Amino acid sequence: MFQVPRLFALHIDEMSQSDYSEYNTNSDSSITFEDSLKSIQTRLGLLLAKHCIGLCCNISPENIEIQKRSSGKPFWKNDNQLFFNISHSNQWVICGIGNLEIGVDIEYVKRKSVDSISSTFFSTLEQDYIKNESDKIRAFYRIWTLKESYLKCIGRGLKYPLKGFCVINHGSVVWSDRSIKNTVFNLKSFDLDSDYIIGICIKGKQLPKTIETISVSELINKNNGSEHDNYSPYN
Structure with missing residues (x-):
């Protein structure tokens, strides 16, 4: 089993028109573009997860069955020692x-005011961090993605109070939740081109050092016939 966590990224813009039509499951003409895009994201997210598992574990993607827990978090049915997450x-x-x-x-990264969101969902320390940054919008999204990655890591989702923990502590989480405060979690933020920010949280000390990109054509060619799991990921 590999030891260092890895982070993969797929750019949908590289899809051909035929690929776009194949992976868009919404044939109803009344369906919005946003709904069609989400359908494609969901299916490609599943294929990307299978590709990552296959690459890291030396197994064919078509032999990988992905299911989801009651919390909605996906897992590989055949190995409870491997963990992954999609966004x-x-x-x-x-x-x-x-x-x-x-x-x-x-x-x-949407260029609009985030002050009200910050004051509602972020700790005082996180709000101060944003105020002291030159690009406050990017700072906001850096905090938001780290907080959401932490919640996805522990399988609790956005129903958990976002002010109940702070992600500004030299890359570690500070908890108010005593049930998990002695567990080691580490976080890292990545810029993915100028318009996107990624947050990642690991239950452990090691973190990915880079983002590994994969092309749509490579993903589809390696996953043909392996996309029929009963699974629907969340962002």
């Missing part, structure tokens, strides 16, 4: 994989 935003789909619990989140 997508607009034209990017990402997958983090490792031998410890992992959570990832990617967000498109």
Whole structure:
């Protein structure tokens, strides 16, 4: 089993028209573009997860069955010692994989005011961090993606109070939740081109050093016939 967690990214913009039509399951003409894109993101996210598992474990993607827990977090049915997580935003789909619990989140950086969101969901320390940064919008998304990646790592989702923990502590989580405060979690933020930010959280000390990109054509060619699991990921 590999030891160092890895982070993969897929750019949907590289899809051909035929690929786009094949992976868009919404044939209803009343379906919006956003719904069609989400359908494609969901299916490609599943294929990307299988590709990552196959690459890291030397197994054919068609032999990999992905299911989801009651929390909605995906897992590989045949190996409870391997963990992965999927996220997508607009034209990017990402997958983090490792031998410890992992959570990832990617967000498109929207240039609009985030003050009210910060004051509602972020700790005082996180709000101060944003105020002291020259690019406050990017700082906001850096905090948001790290917080969401942590929640996905522990399998709790956004229903967990976001002010209940702080991600500004030299790359580690500071908890108010005593049930998990003695567990080691580490976080890292990545810039994916100028418009996207990724947050990743690992239950352990090692973190990916780089983002590994994969082309749509490579993904589809290696995953033909392996996309029929009963699975629907969340962002």
